[in-house]
Amino acid sequence: MEPAQPADRVPADQTAPELSPVEPTPTGPAAPATSEEPALVEPTTGPAAPATSEEPALVKPTSGPAEIQSAGETSAAGEAAGAGANSAEREAGESSAPPAGADTTRSERSPKDMAISLLVLLVPIALLLAFYRGFLGGDQATVVDPAPALDSAQAAAAFPVSQPQGLDAGWRTVRADFRTVEDGSTLRLGYLSPEGRGAQIVQSSVPPELLLPTELTDQGQPQGRTDLAGRTWQRYTARGNEQAFVLLEPDRTVIVVGDARDTELRELAGALG
Numbered sequence: 001m002e003p004a005q006p007a008d009r010v011p012a013d014q015t016a017p018e019l020s021p022v023e024p025t026p027t028g029p030a031a032p033a034t035s036e037e038p039a040l041v042e043p044t045t046g047p048a049a050p051a052t053s054e055e056p057a058l059v060k061p062t063s064g065p066a067e068i069q070s071a072g073e074t075s076a077a078g079e080a081a082g083a084g085a086n087s088a089e090r091e092a093g094e095s096s097a098p099p100a101g102a103d104t105t106r107s108e109r110s111p112k113d114m115a116i117s118l119l120v121l122l123v124p125i126a127l128l129l130a131f132y133r134g135f136l137g138g139d140q141a142t143v144v145d146p147a148p149a150l151d152s153a154q155a156a157a158a159f160p161v162s163q164p165q166g167l168d169a170g171w172r173t174v175r176a177d178f179r180t181v182e183d184g185s186t187l188r189l190g191y192l193s194p195e196g197r198g199a200q201i202v203q204s205s206v207p208p209e210l211l212l213p214t215e216l217t218d219q220g221q222p223q224g225r226t227d228l229a230g231r232t233w234q235r236y237t238a239r240g241n242e243q244a245f246v247l248l249e250p251d252r253t254v255i256v257v258g259d260a261r262d263t264e265l266r267e268l269a270g271a272l273g
Helices: 065-096 111-134 147-156 208-216 262-270
Strands: 172-181 184-192 198-204 222-228 231-237 243-248 253-258
Touching: 147 172, 147 184, 198 208, 198 262, 208 231, 208 243, 208 253, 222 262, 243 262, 253 262
Parallel strands: none
Antiparallel strands: 172 184, 184 198, 198 253, 222 231, 231 243, 243 253
């Protein structure tokens, strides 16, 4: 396209190109207008011809939509960068500053305070134990009557039943039961010696090879013979610190076992007659 010529040099037979009025873009700046009629925008990309006194001046828009959009994107990017910087500064300030109202001092309980707290807990427990033992007889074993178990064993007539005779008053019966199983019948009488130690009399028709491992466990081993009240007994070791005296008869086996003293076990076995 040829550049526009001055108005005084335009040939007479040439007419100016027909221009259509252009409405101003809402987002762009308004084009200047003359006093007589609105300004016309040249649709071409070339330089605008100078305005004459007869024709209205042609005004080229200073900026198009693309330029406005580019400026808007630049502004938005700047605002986003500023917001990110402000957010980073706020996070750094919050992480470095200690939380409001935080107690930086560390409280520790002294050994004296811990001892007092422990004492407060132990005193009521000690009082309850003393009341249980002193007034309710918590340490005293429950004494039972062996008569029903003895009567059941005698009624079954599975073996001769013996009951200790002439024991000291300090002996207390704490267990008495009679049971019949597939291999035979067994009567158990449990005692506490005058010293508070345990002892038990077992009378059974179960074969000795089955009865002894059950009552004395695998630790039961014969230790020799001893005579008690005219009968020959076998001494055996038993579980833990227990010991036993075993009497083998054709129709029954008698075992006296417990952690009582040897003299107390001998006294109990001799009382069977």
